[in-house]
Amino acid sequence: MSFLLTFVIAVALPVAAQAQTTDAPADPVAVIKVEGAIDRPLMGYLLAQIEEAVADNAVIVLQLDSAGTIGQDGIALAQQLIALPVPVLVWVGSVPARASGAGMLLMDAASLASVAPGSQTGPLNPIDLLHPAPPPADLNATIEGWLAARDRTDVKLEHQDEAMPGQLAVDYGFASFGATSVIDLLNQADGDTVQTANGPWELHTKVATTDADVSNGVGVSIRFIEPGLLVRGAHAVATPTMVYVLLVLGLACMAFELTQPGFGFAGFAGLFLLALGIYGATIAVPAWPGAVLLLAGLGAMVADLRLRRLSVLTYVGLVAFAVGSYSLYHGVADAIRISPWLIVGAVIASWLYYGFALTVAVQSRDRIISTQQGLIGLVGEARGRLAPDGPVHVKGAMWRGRSLGEPIAPGTKVRVRGVDGLVLKVEPEPDTVGVE
Numbered sequence: 001m002s003f004l005l006t007f008v009i010a011v012a013l014p015v016a017a018q019a020q021t022t023d024a025p026a027d028p029v030a031v032i033k034v035e036g037a038i039d040r041p042l043m044g045y046l047l048a049q050i051e052e053a054v055a056d057n058a059v060i061v062l063q064l065d066s067a068g069t070i071g072q073d074g075i076a077l078a079q080q081l082i083a084l085p086v087p088v089l090v091w092v093g094s095v096p097a098r099a100s101g102a103g104m105l106l107m108d109a110a111s112l113a114s115v116a117p118g119s120q121t122g123p124l125n126p127i128d129l130l131h132p133a134p135p136p137a138d139l140n141a142t143i144e145g146w147l148a149a150r151d152r153t154d155v156k157l158e159h160q161d162e163a164m165p166g167q168l169a170v171d172y173g174f175a176s177f178g179a180t181s182v183i184d185l186l187n188q189a190d191g192d193t194v195q196t197a198n199g200p201w202e203l204h205t206k207v208a209t210t211d212a213d214v215s216n217g218v219g220v221s222i223r224f225i226e227p228g229l230l231v232r233g234a235h236a237v238a239t240p241t242m243v244y245v246l247l248v249l250g251l252a253c254m255a256f257e258l259t260q261p262g263f264g265f266a267g268f269a270g271l272f273l274l275a276l277g278i279y280g281a282t283i284a285v286p287a288w289p290g291a292v293l294l295l296a297g298l299g300a301m302v303a304d305l306r307l308r309r310l311s312v313l314t315y316v317g318l319v320a321f322a323v324g325s326y327s328l329y330h331g332v333a334d335a336i337r338i339s340p341w342l343i344v345g346a347v348i349a350s351w352l353y354y355g356f357a358l359t360v361a362v363q364s365r366d367r368i369i370s371t372q373q374g375l376i377g378l379v380g381e382a383r384g385r386l387a388p389d390g391p392v393h394v395k396g397a398m399w400r401g402r403s404l405g406e407p408i409a410p411g412t413k414v415r416v417r418g419v420d421g422l423v424l425k426v427e428p429e430p431d432t433v434g435v436e
Contacts, residue, residue, distance in 0.1 A: 078106055115169050186207050250271070
């Protein structure tokens with residue numbers, strides 16, 4: 001009898017243990033994509049999504065590809081991860097993703113970190129790409145405290161200022177293992193116990209991969225999160241290169257508008273580009289001496305344009321524009337620095353645009369206006385309905401006409417009473433005396 005009881009217990013205990021493991025509730029997972037330098041729009045998005053995941057008691061996975069921050073406190077962000085009551089898993093992927101600067105701090109603060117083969121981890125410095133500076137003297141002690149809180153004591157911090165490929169990041173302990181995808185990460189992490197601010201947490205993150213898994217209710221609920229359209233747009237214009245391009249193009253459009261009558265498409269396009277550029281400059285703040293030089297250079301070239309000449313003012317402005325372009329973001333990290341080739345191209349294009357193209361356009365417009373002034377008082381014919389604008393034929397050429405009163409029918413004799421830019425102001429002629 002005792003032998004039979006022993007046999008029943010020996011068989012039943014493993015089955016019960018297996019049932020307990022199978023029936024363990026899966027953790028909801030929130031996969032938050034963090035791509036690019038972490039600026040103000042991306043930081044706001046990231047903190048909001050982390051807060052929502054904590055409210056859902058979800059395991060957080062940061063899908064990371066970032067070289068650092070732009071004007072944001074990366075150390076404070078990592079400290080917030082340490083204080084979370086839920087696990088934070090970091091996956092550096094997909095190839096060719098990198099986690100350097102503040103991105104590497106997020107790996108250090110993670111409950112568990114993983115890297116894709118072919119990704120890059122490190123170097124740690126600079127943390128803030130906009131203001132490269134030596135890290136605080138106590139940063140190593142802070143990182144060691146984070147790692148101790150996560151029970152990750154095998155990290156070789158002496159290698160943190162190196163650019164490490166994926167396998168080396170694993171060998172040095174910055175990542176626990178390599179993973180080809182978020183799904184691979186979750187499957188490998190399933191069953192591991194990680195540390196949170198509220199203590200240890202056993203991960204149940206197995207992803208259903210077969211029909212049997214689905215039918216048995218195995219598998220986590222995964223929510224993939226990416227920035228919305230507004231966040232992506234704000235993030236896109238908040239880089240030094242985009243700020244520079246938007247400002248240069250916007251000012252070029254406004255300069256073109258100076259050569260045209262009225263305020264048209266180029267003017268509105270210029271205002272839109274300038275608005276985007278100025279917004280980006282509030283995030284990726286430029287060096288103001290460089291900005292002043294750039295604007296002064298463009299102003300000098302426009303002034304020469306208004307004087308209808310190509311003289312020393314244009315060349316002085318061109319030099320100021322080149323120096324300002326170089327100085328605008330000279331002190332930033334290499335990862336976000338404006339390409340010298342872009343600056344050279346912008347200088348050459350500005351010389352051709354302001355020195356020649358717009359000068360020719362202004363001279364051509366002056367000739368047209370002079371010709372139009374000579375048309376005042378002449379009689380022509382409406383070649384289409386003027387309601388109020390339409391084609392008119394005056395002195396052997398077609399012009400755009402505008403009725404000063406009621407609509408004018410085709411074939412009506414009209415007299416030119418004035419000029420508005422490139423438009424002839426006309427009114428019906430009561431007789432045909434003097435018609436050409």
